[in-house]
Amino acid sequence: MPDGIVTHFDPEQRSFLDGHPRPDAVPLPQLEGVLSTSEADLAWAAEDFGRVVRHRPMAVMHAASRHDVAAIQRFARAHNLTVVPRAQGHSTNGQAQAPGGIVLDLNQLETIHHIADDRIVVDAGATWSKVVTAALARGATPPVLTDYLELSVGGTLSVGGLGGASHQHGAQTDNVLELEVVTSDGTLHKCSPTVDPDLFDAVRGGYGEHGVIVQATLRLIPAPTHTRTYRLRYRRLTDFLAMQRSLAVEQRFDYLEGQAKLEDDGNWTFVLEVAHFFTPPAQPDDTLLLAGLATAEIEVSDTTYWDFLNRIADDVALLRRIGPWQDPHPWNNLLVPDNAVEEIVTETLSEVDHEALGDTGLVLLYPIPRVRLRTPQLALPATPVIFLLAVLRTAPPNSPDILNRMIEHNLRAQALVTASGGTVYLRSPRTAGTTPTLL
Ligand SMILES: Cc1cc2nc3c(=O)[nH]c(=O)nc-3n(C[C@H](O)[C@H](O)[C@H](O)COP(=O)(O)OP(=O)(O)OC[C@H]3O[C@@H](n4cnc5c(N)ncnc54)[C@H](O)[C@@H]3O)c2cc1C
Numbered sequence: 001m002p003d004g005i006v007t008h009f010d011p012e013q014r015s016f017l018d019g020h021p022r023p024d025a026v027p028l029p030q031l032e033g034v035l036s037t038s039e040a041d042l043a044w045a046a047e048d049f050g051r052v053v054r055h056r057p058m059a060v061m062h063a064a065s066r067h068d069v070a071a072i073q074r075f076a077r078a079h080n081l082t083v084v085p086r087a088q089g090h091s092t093n094g095q096a097q098a099p100g101g102i103v104l105d106l107n108q109l110e111t112i113h114h115i116a117d118d119r120i121v122v123d124a125g126a127t128w129s130k131v132v133t134a135a136l137a138r139g140a141t142p143p144v145l146t147d148y149l150e151l152s153v154g155g156t157l158s159v160g161g162l163g164g165a166s167h168q169h170g171a172q173t174d175n176v177l178e179l180e181v182v183t184s185d186g187t188l189h190k191c192s193p194t195v196d197p198d199l200f201d202a203v204r205g206g207y208g209e210h211g212v213i214v215q216a217t218l219r220l221i222p223a224p225t226h227t228r229t230y231r232l233r234y235r236r237l238t239d240f241l242a243m244q245r246s247l248a249v250e251q252r253f254d255y256l257e258g259q260a261k262l263e264d265d266g267n268w269t270f271v272l273e274v275a276h277f278f279t280p281p282a283q284p285d286d287t288l289l290l291a292g293l294a295t296a297e298i299e300v301s302d303t304t305y306w307d308f309l310n311r312i313a314d315d316v317a318l319l320r321r322i323g324p325w326q327d328p329h330p331w332n333n334l335l336v337p338d339n340a341v342e343e344i345v346t347e348t349l350s351e352v353d354h355e356a357l358g359d360t361g362l363v364l365l366y367p368i369p370r371v372r373l374r375t376p377q378l379a380l381p382a383t384p385v386i387f388l389l390a391v392l393r394t395a396p397p398n399s400p401d402i403l404n405r406m407i408e409h410n411l412r413a414q415a416l417v418t419a420s421g422g423t424v425y426l427r428s429p430r431t432a433g434t435t436p437t438l439l
Contacts, residue, residue, distance in 0.1 A: 004038025006059065011079055016059050026079075029071040033064030033108065045103035050092030051328040052407070053431070055099035057084075062105045066182065066214040069104065073212070074186030076102055083184070084430070085208040087125050087152030092331040095207055095428040096155075106154060109214060115140075118220055119177055124154030124213040131218065132309055141223035143169035145309055147257075147364075148316070154213045159426055160205050160378045162388055164255035164275070166368045167248045173204040173375040180215035188214070205377030207428035224277035227255075227308035228284045232272045233297040240270035241342060241367075243293060245385055247274065248367040252289060255308075260349060260363040268349050270365070277305060324360050328395040328403050332410040333425040336389050337381035338367075340420035345389060348413045356409070357393060364390040379423040388425065389417075 007028055008021035016037050017025050028035060041060040058081070061072045076083045082101030089096055097103065106125035112134050114121040120135055120142075128142070129149035135141050144165045146156055157179075161172025169175060178192040181203050189211070191200035202210035234240035240258065247256055255275035260268050272293070276284040290298070303311075319325040336344050345365060352363075367385050380386055391413070395403040414424050 004036045004041060005034045006037055009075075009079060014058075029075050031061075031064075031068050031071060033062040033068045035059050035061050035072070035102075044089075045086065045105075046097060047089070048092065048094060048096060049090040049329055050094070050331065051326075052092065052330050052403070053094030053097065055094055055097040057098040057103045058100055060103045060105055062108065064108050066109070066180075066188065069106075069109075069182045069212050069214055070186040070188060072102065072104060073182055073184055077184055077186070083212075085154065085158075085212045087155045088127065088150060090148075090151050090155065092329050092426070093428075093431045095159075095426070095431055104212065106152070106212070106214075113215070116220075117222075119217055120220055121215065121217045122153055123215055124152065124157070126153050127151065128153065128156070129310070132306070135220050136223055136306060138220075139223055140220035141305070141309075142172070142218055143175050143221050144172050146172070148312055149310055150316075153216050153218070157204055157213060157216060158207050159428075160373075160375060162368065162425070164257040164273070164366070166372060167256045167366075168251055168254070168372065170368075170372040171205075171375055171378060173378065174373065175219040176200075176204060176216055177219055178217040179203060179213050181211040181213055183211040192217075201376045205375045207430065209429055224254075224305050225279045226302060227275050227277050227305050228300065228302050229255075229273065229275040229308065230290065230293075231299040232274075232293055232295045233261075234270045234272065234295055237268070237270055237342060237345060240272060241345075241387075243272060244365075244367045244387075245338065247272075248369050248385055257364065257366040260345070260365055262352065262354060262357055262361075262363075266353065275308065319360065323397075324394045327397050330393060330395060330403060330406040330410055331426075332391045332413055334389045334391075334413060334417045334422055335379075335381055335425050336387045336417055336422045337420055338383040338385040338387065340417075340422065341387045341389075344413070344416055344420060344422070345387075347416060348389065348391065351409055351412075352391070356406070358395070361391075361393040364388060364392065381420075381422045383421075390425075 006016035006018050008017045008025035010025045037059050042056050045060045046054045046056040063069050082098050083104050084098035085104045086096035087106045109123040109125035111123045127150050144163050146163050156172050181189050253274040254277040257273045259271045278284055367387050370384050370386050
């Protein structure tokens, strides 16, 4: 038996055992994948992209099929063990960790089963880059994509999945036609807006609490081949927000995001990032698209649609190579009501100087009309326009004081936002009650 692979469970000692079990140990069900307690697996499952929260599970189940997902759920239920699904582990606050339980690794479930012009059927462990590659080969695309494509389908459908096309198409969870879900009793269910809608509504944005998504049928729309991106810099937050607000409702662009940038002189400027998708010979009409947006500084760039979607891949490769990708990421994602956004952004940014932002810190700020976000589990402010404010920072390694300061700042911003009727995005029920432990 390879190191760390277990075959039995000892209900009395509440531990898994390898090939030399005690007589009263219970054998594991028939599995196509493996259940492991190897140090490497436990350490892997105790860590996520955030590197702020660490909880070791009792074991890691590397599922090789949906049968494994069902079998381990049934077994865990019979022995009162928690099962938490995990795919890419790009959570930043322990959302995919299972303290003392079983982490269910879904990365091997990544088959694309079927693709048509208007839909794609995929296993939940597939990454969005794999989905997009398959869809584009057919001239189609998912309507909404996150800024980073190496997240799993199941992982983003369990949180929402917001991006620059959300002002038109809502969250990724709003663009799902059907799901196949294994619930905690080990049974497989199909659900959709018309079949078992309660389960469909519970699992989308449900952080794996109401079942494990094993397969998804995702909506596709015709894909463009090219993108023209415009970046417009605003000096005043008020002007930037006013422009974003009207563009969100007007839907002039196919993509709408923005960033707050800390300038060398310590002042913040605001960069509106908008894009128009097209397929030559059609060309964007710059005059029409930019009407009324005049600012002194405009940058324009053309790329293929794929390069646009995959735009942060080079930066990620660099961060991996030079180190910060592996450092702690105390990220703060907030959904801010329109009527408090200016005050909250001003207050939040007033505490962020060059040291507090770090070399690789990023602040995203963009609007989404509330009416586009239809996923019941996604907790939203009540205003007609909602702003995503994401303060994405990296703390240097082995610097608990800096990390703690960033976490404390995040908690203050969260308190401010929730007191104004906003919500904290990416906070799962499992992690909601717990503030990240200061180190
Ligand atoms: C670099 C980066 C960029 C990002 N960009 C965006 C962005 O633009 N927009 C945005 O909205 N978010 C963004 N995120 C956040 C991201 O969408 C979430 O963290 C997402 O959950 C990550 O997917 P994952 O595969 O890593 O999930 P994991 O971290 O593995 O899991 C996340 C949650 O989903 C559950 N889960 C995972 N798979 C399943 C399944 N099959 N069935 C049921 N539950 C499951 C887990 O239990 C856990 O609660 C970004 C994160 C990073 C690190």
